[in-house]
Amino acid sequence: MPNSSKNSGSQGEWTTIIRPRTGWFDIDLRELWRYRDLIVMFVKRNFAVLYKQTILGPAWVLLNPLLTSVLFNVVFGGIAGLSTDGTPSFLFYMAGNTVWTFFSTCINNTANTFVANSQVFGKVYFPRLTTPISQVLTSLINFFIQAAMFVVFWLYFWLTGAQMHLTVWMWALPLVILQVMLLGLGVGIIVSSLTTKYRDLAIAVSFGVQLWMYISPVVYPLSTLGDSPRLAFLMRLNPMTAPVEIFRTATLGTGSADLGMFVYSLVFTAVALFIGVILFSRIEKTFMDTV
Amino acid sequence: MSVTEKNPVIEVRGLKKQYKLGQIGGGTLTHDLQSWWARVRGKEDPNTIIGTDQRLFGQTFMALNGVDLTVYQGEALGIIGRNGAGKSTLLKILSRITAPTEGEIRLKGRVASMLEVGTGFNNEMTGRENIYMNGAILGMTKAEIDAKVDEIIAFSECGDFIDTPVKRYSSGMFVKLAFAVAAHLDSEIMVMDEVLAVGDMKFQQKCLGKMSDVAGQEGRTVLYVSHNMSTIRQLCTRCVVLDKGRVIFDGDVEQAIAIYMDTTDVNVVHYDLKDVSRMNQSAGKRLRLESLDFVGKESSVFADTEKMRIRITWRVSEPFAGVNLKMNLHYRDSTPVGITHPVNLGAAEPGRLYATEFEFDPSLLGEGQYFFYLDIFDGALAQAVCLDKPVTEFAFEVTSADLSMPTWAAGWGRVHFPAVKLLSTETEG
Numbered sequence: 001m002p003n004s005s006k007n008s009g010s011q012g013e014w015t016t017i018i019r020p021r022t023g024w025f026d027i028d029l030r031e032l033w034r035y036r037d038l039i040v041m042f043v044k045r046n047f048a049v050l051y052k053q054t055i056l057g058p059a060w061v062l063l064n065p066l067l068t069s070v071l072f073n074v075v076f077g078g079i080a081g082l083s084t085d086g087t088p089s090f091l092f093y094m095a096g097n098t099v100w101t102f103f104s105t106c107i108n109n110t111a112n113t114f115v116a117n118s119q120v121f122g123k124v125y126f127p128r129l130t131t132p133i134s135q136v137l138t139s140l141i142n143f144f145i146q147a148a149m150f151v152v153f154w155l156y157f158w159l160t161g162a163q164m165h166l167t168v169w170m171w172a173l174p175l176v177i178l179q180v181m182l183l184g185l186g187v188g189i190i191v192s193s194l195t196t197k198y199r200d201l202a203i204a205v206s207f208g209v210q211l212w213m214y215i216s217p218v219v220y221p222l223s224t225l226g227d228s229p230r231l232a233f234l235m236r237l238n239p240m241t242a243p244v245e246i247f248r249t250a251t252l253g254t255g256s257a258d259l260g261m262f263v264y265s266l267v268f269t270a271v272a273l274f275i276g277v278i279l280f281s282r283i284e285k286t287f288m289d290t291v
Numbered sequence: 292m293s294v295t296e297k298n299p300v301i302e303v304r305g306l307k308k309q310y311k312l313g314q315i316g317g318g319t320l321t322h323d324l325q326s327w328w329a330r331v332r333g334k335e336d337p338n339t340i341i342g343t344d345q346r347l348f349g350q351t352f353m354a355l356n357g358v359d360l361t362v363y364q365g366e367a368l369g370i371i372g373r374n375g376a377g378k379s380t381l382l383k384i385l386s387r388i389t390a391p392t393e394g395e396i397r398l399k400g401r402v403a404s405m406l407e408v409g410t411g412f413n414n415e416m417t418g419r420e421n422i423y424m425n426g427a428i429l430g431m432t433k434a435e436i437d438a439k440v441d442e443i444i445a446f447s448e449c450g451d452f453i454d455t456p457v458k459r460y461s462s463g464m465f466v467k468l469a470f471a472v473a474a475h476l477d478s479e480i481m482v483m484d485e486v487l488a489v490g491d492m493k494f495q496q497k498c499l500g501k502m503s504d505v506a507g508q509e510g511r512t513v514l515y516v517s518h519n520m521s522t523i524r525q526l527c528t529r530c531v532v533l534d535k536g537r538v539i540f541d542g543d544v545e546q547a548i549a550i551y552m553d554t555t556d557v558n559v560v561h562y563d564l565k566d567v568s569r570m571n572q573s574a575g576k577r578l579r580l581e582s583l584d585f586v587g588k589e590s591s592v593f594a595d596t597e598k599m600r601i602r603i604t605w606r607v608s609e610p611f612a613g614v615n616l617k618m619n620l621h622y623r624d625s626t627p628v629g630i631t632h633p634v635n636l637g638a639a640e641p642g643r644l645y646a647t648e649f650e651f652d653p654s655l656l657g658e659g660q661y662f663f664y665l666d667i668f669d670g671a672l673a674q675a676v677c678l679d680k681p682v683t684e685f686a687f688e689v690t691s692a693d694l695s696m697p698t699w700a701a702g703w704g705r706v707h708f709p710a711v712k713l714l715s716t717e718t719e720g
Contacts, residue, residue, distance in 0.1 A: 013399055014302075014397040014398065014399055015398060015399055015400055015401075016397070016398040016402070017395060017396070017397050017398070018384060018385070018387060018390070018391065018395060018396040018397075018398070019390075019391070019395045020390055020391050020392055020393060020394075020395075034430075034432075035427070035430070037427050037431075037432045037433040038427035038428060040427075040433070041423055041424050041427040041428075044420075045413055045416065045424060048413065048415050048416055048420075049413065049415060120410055120411050120428070121388070122388060122406075123388070123404075123406045123407040123410040124386065124388070124404055124406065124407075124410045124411070124428055124429065125386050125387035125388055125402075125404065126428055126429075126430065285389070285390040286389060286390055288383070288388055288389045289310060289389055
């Protein structure tokens with residue numbers, strides 16, 4: 001690259017230098033921090049867009065997991081008769097579903113970042129990562145609302161004397177929640193970067209996330225695979241196995257959470273996020289030329 | 292820093308931007324796989340659009356071809372040039388929407404780009420919420436907006452409706468609010484792409500005044516792109532003319548405008564319109580103009596006794612009962628001259644290439660260089676929907692051959708009407 005060295009004005013005063021796309025890791029985290037108010041605004045907008053002009057409004061946040069849990073309870077617990085490790089089956093499904101919904105909305109809402117925002121991205125610059133970050137924060141708030149509903153049901157079952165108890169894994173939950181969010185973000189932005197070239201990937205991803213749920217211990221406990229070590233090992237390769245199992249072990253007292261799979265899952269998340277951010281920062285500089 | 296010393300705030304060095312022509316990728320994985328499989332077997336790619344110019348594939352085009360520019364603090368710099376000269380690309384790189392291919396830009400301070408007013412406005416949110424939203428997108432923090440929100444509301448003249456969702460706003464109010472936010476940014480450098488072309492005249496003047504203040508008194512730097520020479524004259528202290536991706540002039544505003552007007556190309560008699568950009572997002576989708584020719588001419592210079600024959604080709608992607616065509620005529624400095632009466636082109640259905648030839652009589656125009664836009668629209672005039680309007684300026688020159696006309700004088704405007712019809716002359720005495 002021809003680098004002109006004619007200096008007018010002292011070198012130190014330049015605050016921004018715009019250059020051709022270079023290097024692999026080219027992301028300005030300090031700038032992202034400067035735009036934190038924008039992230040907050042985006043989160044507010046996401047809620048405004050989601051619930052304005054709907055009949056039930058915010059009630060959907062609760063209705064959705066509630067109906068799904070009931071359905072799982074009937075189909076997988078009642079009809080298929082899958083084990084729930086001896087815990088109240090309704091709580092079992094609600095626990096799994098709450099974590100899974102959080103994860104899947106994180107992916108689904110970030111996977112179309114570039115395509116959905118191409119209009120705005122084409123007209124004004126701001127760190128593009130603010131969009132997917134605001135999406136996962138929106139999902140996080142929804143998750144907290146749904147987790148609160150889970151606590152209400154948990155208390156009800158506890159008061160009626162159901163067999164369950166909290167475990168020390170409780171203390172790992174904040175980290176687990178953060179991890180689920182970052183894993184969703186990582187996978188989502190990888191997909192969003194690839195969808196700038198392949199639009200049909202966006203359709204594949206919502207389908208893929210659905211399939212992913214069935215290879216995660218959401219509607220069945222990991223312990224049902226106990227008599228098939230090879231299957232159990234494959235399950236543990238799934239980075240979402242640990243968060244779901246830990247959430248249940250922590251709140252219901254039964255489950256097969258262990259430190260090994262948690263660490264594996266954390267490492268997987270870190271790698272996915274790293275790859276995602278790199279891909280994303282590469283794509284964001286030139287994708288406007290290809291849309 | 293002393294006041295007399297010029298402080299450079301933008302330094303552009305050897306800036307180049309390359310675009311690939313033709314289709315880039317199929318867009319879907321299956322198409323890419325299909326194309327790849329066809330290539331492997333040596334067959335014709337099933338995904339190339341029939342009739343597209345194969346020579347363009349893989350070819351590149353330099354939208355900017357080595358631009359050097361230094362802008363000093365407090366300047367209001369105008370950037371003018373024909374369509375395709377690279378103005379928009381330069382602004383896009385400056386506002387970091389896309390990266391350059393070569394070269395670099397150094398900046399001092401934040402850049403607020405207004406390539407469009409109201410970017411990120413959300414219809415469901417109120418005016419006040421949108422001020423915060425838009426401000427944040429343009430790089431302001433919440434505290435900065437808090438400090439200015441009253442000033443912004445006052446400037447926007449939307450005070451009574453500020454807590455109403457903007458979907459209930461008229462388009463004029465929408466624009467005023469959007470401009471008000473952008474005009475109150477704290478950024479040291481403001482980049483504007485013809486945003487003043489919207490809104491009513493009174494508000495336009497208010498905006499221009501505000502921008503002059505921003506540059507002159509507050510010591511901030513304004514970069515302004517426009518086709519409207521009168522706003523360039525009013526706002527800018529210096530002007531750059533871009534042509535074919537290079538700076539061909541840099542300096543005095545009046546000189547720049549004169550040079551810009553000389554770049555009008557009357558030697559072009561054929562225009563390929565397939566890949567040129569359109570006036571708005573929806574134009575060119577349902578109906579697309581593919582080419583325009585001045586028939587039987589080697590240059591588009593017409594005597595005012597001559598009729599202009601124009602041939603256009605176009606396609607539709609859905610059936611139409613009848614589409615209308617009009618010409619929007621401008622003088623070479625972009626002053627509007629007038630429009631032609633709409634004419635109905637008749638019914639059209641997809642899958643065919645239509646070639647329409649029509650005649651325009653330039654005899655009413657005074658001597659000089661003009662250009663026109665073609666506007667094809669659907670529906671009655673009151674609710675006309677634009678179907679296609681390429682941004683291409685079709686240039687032509689009118690020369691005086693009518694010996695009964697006196698030499699054209701400045702100040703006469705552009706149009707001469709038919710001679711008055713004498714009814715009677717009476718003599719007395």
